[in-house]
Amino acid sequence: MVLLLPDGETDSRRRPSSLSYAAQLPFARTLARAGAEDGLAVHVVRYRRRGWNSGADPATDAEWAADEVRRRYGDVPVCLAGHGMGGRAALRAAGHAAVTSVLAMAPWLPEASAPEPEPVKHLAGRRVLIVHGTNDARTDPELSYRLAERVKKTNRDTCRFEVHSDGHGLRRHRFEVVALAADFVRGSLFARSYARPVEDAFAAPPPLGLRMPLAAGFGRSLRH
Template identity: 70%
Template sequence: MTQQVEPGPHARLGRAVGADAGVAGVALVLPAGQVDSARGPSAVAYAAGRGLARELAGAGVSEGLRAHVVRYRGRGWNGADARLAADAQWAVEEVVRRYGDVPVGLVGVGMGGRAALRAAGHPAVNSVVAWAPWLPGGSVDEEPVRQLVGRRVLIAHGTEDGWAAPDLSFRLAERVKKANRDTCRFEVHSDGHGLRQHRAEVRALTVDFVLGSLFGRPYARAVADALAAPPPLGLRMPLASGFGTPRG
C-alpha cells in the first residue's frame, strides 16, 4: 500500500526542459534534502537537479522526453511526516494531470532517492533511479518495497559514503530484488556521498537506464547484466570508470 498523499499546495514542478510538443515520457528529478528542517527548499540542491534534468532531457529529446525538478515544500524529511516522499507523490499526480497517460521515471538524489523509492506506487511510474539513498539504519528492514513491484529499479551508491551507508542500500536492494526481479544496484568505488569523483559515469548510467526504461532503448551491457544477474552479483555491480564514454 502506498502512503496517503497529503495536499502539497507549496510543492510544485520546476520549469520544464526537453520536448516542447508530443511529450511521450517524463523524468522527475527529486533533489537532496535534510533529515529534519523547517526551512524552505534548498536552492543549491534544486540547481544541481536542474543540471541532471537538462542532461536527461537532451539525451531523450528525440523520444519526446520532458524533465522537471520537483520543488519541495521544504528541505526536511521530518520523521513520520516523510514530507519529501509526499511531495514526490504529489508531483507524479501533477505530471499525469498535465501530460496524461505517459510513463514517468523518478530520479532521486540522497534523501530524494528515498522519496523516489517511496513514490513509485503510482501507476504512472515506470522506473526509479536512486543515487545514494538515505535510509536510517533502524528502519531499513521496515522500509516499504511492495510499491516497487512492476517497476525497473536502479540504485547507485558510493562505497566511501560516510553519510548514507552503502550497506543499508544493499540490504534494501536485497529486499526489493525478492519482490521485483527488475532491480539492480551499482557500486561506485572510492566515491563518497556526492558521487562527485565519478559524476560523469553516474549520470551516463542514469541516462541509459531512464531512456531504456521509458522508451525501450537497449540498455548498456553492464545494466542488462546487472538486471539479469542473481543477487548478490547484480546488487554489487561495479560502475566501470569511463562508463558511457564513446570508444574510439
C-alpha cells in the first residue's frame, strides 16, 4: 500500500482544496500501474486541515490512514509518500507499525535554528528515500540534506537524490522523478531489486549517498 500525502500550508485550519487532492491522482495512477502485477494499492490521504499548524496535523492524519489500511486490508506493508509538507508528514508518521518505507519529495522542514530538531530515531528499520530539486525556492534542499545526514546515522537504509536545476514541483524532470519513486516503492514493498543507482545510493557513505544526482533518462532503460 502507498499512502500519498499532498502538500499544504504552514498554518491553516481550513479544509484542503479539492485541487490538492486531484493534483496527486496522476501520480497515484502511475504508481498503481507500476505495481499492478504485485497487487499494489495506492490511496491519496485527505487531510482534515490544510495546515501543519502546531500539532503536526497532516502527520496525525497519515497515522490515522495507516490505521485504516490495517483495518481494511490487514497486515500489509505501507509506504508513506509525500510532497512538500506531505514529505515532512511522511517522515514524521513513519513510526507507525505498518510503515516500512518513506518517500519524501521536496520535504518542507524546520529551519536549523528551530527550538527542537525534527525527530529521526523512529525511522530506524524503514527504507527512506528523499528527493529534492537543487533550485527549490520554497523548501530548502540543504535542510533535507542535513536531515538525511541525521537519519543515516540512525538508519543505514537511507538515501537522498538531488534533481539538478529542478524546482519545488519537480516538474522539469518529472519522468525521472516518477520512475525513481516507482522503483523505490516496488523495491521496498515487494523486495524487488532496486535500479543500480538506487542500490549505489543506499550503499554509499555520506555525502555521496545523500547527494546522488538523478540522471537524465533514469527509468528509460533500467536494469534489475
